[in-house]
Amino acid sequence: MISAYTGTQIRAAEQPFLAAGMGDVLMQRASHGLANAVVRELQARSRRLYGASVAVLAGKGNNGGDGLFAASFLAARGMRTTAILTAGTAHAEALAAFERAGGRVHLLADSNASQLAAHVAGADVVIDAILGTGARGGLRGAAAGLVRGLSRGRLASGMPGIVVACDIPSGVDADTGEAHAPVLSADLTVTFAAAKVGLLADPGADHAGRIHVVPIGIEDELPWPAIRRFEPVDLARLLPQPGRRSHKYSRGVLGVVAGSADYPGAAVLACRGALAAGAGMVRYLGPPEVADLVRQSCPEVVCSTGSVAETHVQAWLVGSGMGPGDTEQLRRARDAVESGLPVIADAGALPALPAVLAPQVILTPHAGELAVLLQRLASSPDSPDFDPAPDRTAVESSTLGAARHAAVLTEATVLLKGATTLVASPFQDFYSQADGTAWLATAGSGDVLAGIIGALLAQLGSDVGRFRDAGIDPDERWAAIAALGASLHGLAGAAASGGGPLTAGRISDAVPDVWYKVSLLSKPAGRKRNSHTHPLP
Numbered sequence: 001m002i003s004a005y006t007g008t009q010i011r012a013a014e015q016p017f018l019a020a021g022m023g024d025v026l027m028q029r030a031s032h033g034l035a036n037a038v039v040r041e042l043q044a045r046s047r048r049l050y051g052a053s054v055a056v057l058a059g060k061g062n063n064g065g066d067g068l069f070a071a072s073f074l075a076a077r078g079m080r081t082t083a084i085l086t087a088g089t090a091h092a093e094a095l096a097a098f099e100r101a102g103g104r105v106h107l108l109a110d111s112n113a114s115q116l117a118a119h120v121a122g123a124d125v126v127i128d129a130i131l132g133t134g135a136r137g138g139l140r141g142a143a144a145g146l147v148r149g150l151s152r153g154r155l156a157s158g159m160p161g162i163v164v165a166c167d168i169p170s171g172v173d174a175d176t177g178e179a180h181a182p183v184l185s186a187d188l189t190v191t192f193a194a195a196k197v198g199l200l201a202d203p204g205a206d207h208a209g210r211i212h213v214v215p216i217g218i219e220d221e222l223p224w225p226a227i228r229r230f231e232p233v234d235l236a237r238l239l240p241q242p243g244r245r246s247h248k249y250s251r252g253v254l255g256v257v258a259g260s261a262d263y264p265g266a267a268v269l270a271c272r273g274a275l276a277a278g279a280g281m282v283r284y285l286g287p288p289e290v291a292d293l294v295r296q297s298c299p300e301v302v303c304s305t306g307s308v309a310e311t312h313v314q315a316w317l318v319g320s321g322m323g324p325g326d327t328e329q330l331r332r333a334r335d336a337v338e339s340g341l342p343v344i345a346d347a348g349a350l351p352a353l354p355a356v357l358a359p360q361v362i363l364t365p366h367a368g369e370l371a372v373l374l375q376r377l378a379s380s381p382d383s384p385d386f387d388p389a390p391d392r393t394a395v396e397s398s399t400l401g402a403a404r405h406a407a408v409l410t411e412a413t414v415l416l417k418g419a420t421t422l423v424a425s426p427f428q429d430f431y432s433q434a435d436g437t438a439w440l441a442t443a444g445s446g447d448v449l450a451g452i453i454g455a456l457l458a459q460l461g462s463d464v465g466r467f468r469d470a471g472i473d474p475d476e477r478w479a480a481i482a483a484l485g486a487s488l489h490g491l492a493g494a495a496a497s498g499g500g501p502l503t504a505g506r507i508s509d510a511v512p513d514v515w516y517k518v519s520l521l522s523k524p525a526g527r528k529r530n531s532h533t534h535p536l537p
């Protein structure tokens, strides 16, 4: 599990060490870790260390101090180092160490920003150490001009060097992931003590590149994380495995209310996702012509035109491929929510459900659907705040804030789909998953995701002990199940894509193999050999 914290949480954890006079020690650990990461990055690209050019953009705070100390260590390994002081001043000891190590210093001004940008655009490594967790807002004035010019220069150069962000890309809000343009997008973010929230939520995550955490010795002081991310080993622990005496009903039955005359394929894809993700049985309710297609594509599914009340299941999937005119299906969707069973509500169900729901209802909007949902809630007399209601662009600019707000207003669990998928529980627990590939942005991908999460709800929804044993509050298990589903969907998509285009049906085809490979990670050490035979995708 990756745990991420707000800048405020990190600063609070640092406080006892700073009070004990250990600030310098923390900075040395951080800057050593940063320098080592730069060395490893160059080595991984088979680039020579000796003579490599390193430019550090250093602000006046401790973030700049980390960058300057790191550059002085790199100079000691024979690299040519240049610093641009973006605030005209810098951390005194770090600057002295940088100069002692032979680094060149330039003071940034409005008049030389474009010239300095051109000067460092060709560097082998650019370290962005302008703003860290102490930032308020984004880059301003000459620093903004420098980053704009540098981004343009790197694009034009054709063979740009590596950008390494120190702690967080400057201009990304460590607490929210909101990005104040301009931001220099990094190939790698070397972050200290623990990941920051802003690195796990878009658009901040878009700028962060890969994330490397450098421990600095304050980790035991960290509180409950602000946001978490499951890794494959967590899936190994949490995904169910049938016992010898399991039968199809005990494994979990999912009811599916999806598809319409216009979008019959959504029902098929949702059912295929559910079957692939281990549901003991899938029961489909819907129009006869859609049911016929489901039967042809998935003969395992039991289809009927009956009601929710007379269908015995452990969880419901509602909404995929449904529109506002599908009156009977929408009534079934509302009945499913009213049953009190766990429900995943997707696409067409989102506008048709009551404003206030419950934690075991998982809403799965993309950014546009979430904007519409928030606009509807803002105009409801029960939810007078969040004014003005955001449009799609506003949701995309503040994904975590929007998901959080929707979860608070609806009292449901909200999964916001995107390159980084966020899950917000109404109790303010958060997950971020980014296991997939950009090729997952394809028609029907969301229907498969709904099917996978639905199957997990049917299998795990009542397994309170499994979550408690994993340190997850049982009340929060709905958010955890949604995040597990997002992770499984991402891993399956990446495996099926193999780096090339993907169709939605192939995502579900890949789920069983990914599930198997993930499950090997939980086997005792003696059998670990298998995990090499079957590496994760």
Ligand SMILES: NC(=O)C1=CN([C@@H]2O[C@H](COP(=O)(O)OP(=O)(O)OC[C@H]3O[C@@H](n4cnc5c(N)ncnc54)[C@H](OP(=O)(O)O)[C@@H]3O)[C@@H](O)[C@H]2O)[C@@H](O)CC1
Binding pocket: 014, 018, 023, 026, 027, 030, 059, 060, 061, 062, 063, 064, 066, 130, 131, 132, 133, 134, 135, 136, 137, 138, 139, 140, 166, 167, 168, 192, 216
């Ligand atoms: N504490 C520790 O022990 C450790 C901390 N560590 C490192 O320290 C970093 C946090 O350092 P930090 O608190 O000094 O803040 P940082 O982000 O460098 O800059 C803030 C400075 O910039 C200014 N400023 C603010 N906003 C601005 C803007 N928009 N545009 C321009 N200027 C702006 C503001 O000055 P002001 O405007 O308030 O005068 C302030 O002085 C953290 O990310 C990590 O890298 C590690 O070494 C581990 C040990």
Ligand SMILES: [K+]
Binding pocket: 063, 128, 129, 130, 131, 132, 165, 166, 167, 168, 169, 170
């Ligand atoms: K930075």
